[in-house]
Amino acid sequence: MISAEEITKLHDQYLIDPTWPYDFKLQYQSTHTIFEYIEANHFFNTKLWNEEDLARRKKVSDTEIANNKRAIDSFNQKRNDYIEKIDNFIIEGIPHLTEMRGKQNSETLGAIIDRLSILSLKIFHMSLQTLRDNVEKTHIEVCMNKLIILKKQRLDLCVCFDELMRGCQDGFRHFKLYRQFKMYNDPNLNPKIYSEK
Secondary structure, three states, rough: OOOOOHHHHHHHHHHHHOOOOOOOOOOOOOOOHHHHHHHHHHHHHHHHHHHHHHHOOOOOOHHHHHHHHHOOOOOHHHHHHHHHHHHHHHHHHOHHHOOOOOOOOOOOHHHHHHHHHHHHHHHHHHHHHHHHOOOOOOHHHHHHHHHHHHHHHHHHHHHHHHHHHHHHHHHEEOOOOOOOOOOOOOOOOOOHOOOOO
């Protein structure tokens, strides 16, 4: 159906685009395919990453930080929504997955794709640190060593993804669609929100 190499290539291509994610309007390169959901998940992970950086600033108003935190909540919810959409797409594409044959995997393919997206972001941003000319040499060396580890971690995760995908297609492995049911974002389920009414 799809390989980890295709996924990481897509992730990396977006990250080197200087307009990403700002001019991206969720008009997918590949609609009605799994890439539609992978792109959206990566989009929200990238937006989430950027807001997390902004939320750590010290020389801005509390209002700005509160706005960053609210954006983080929103992007995190959407990121999780697209993990579920990825899993649902895969389950619908491999009919015997619903029969739950073979060994059950606790982590879903969508969750692994999400982790690959985050690793791509870490690799991209750590790479930028190795190119800085306004830091000590030791900073560059530390970041280069971290970059090697991050790339190895992503390679390991790619192997896990491909093995699970093959196992699911061949009927030796399966996973279930897990709903996150994020309660803190739901005004009907978060007691701190509904008690304000």
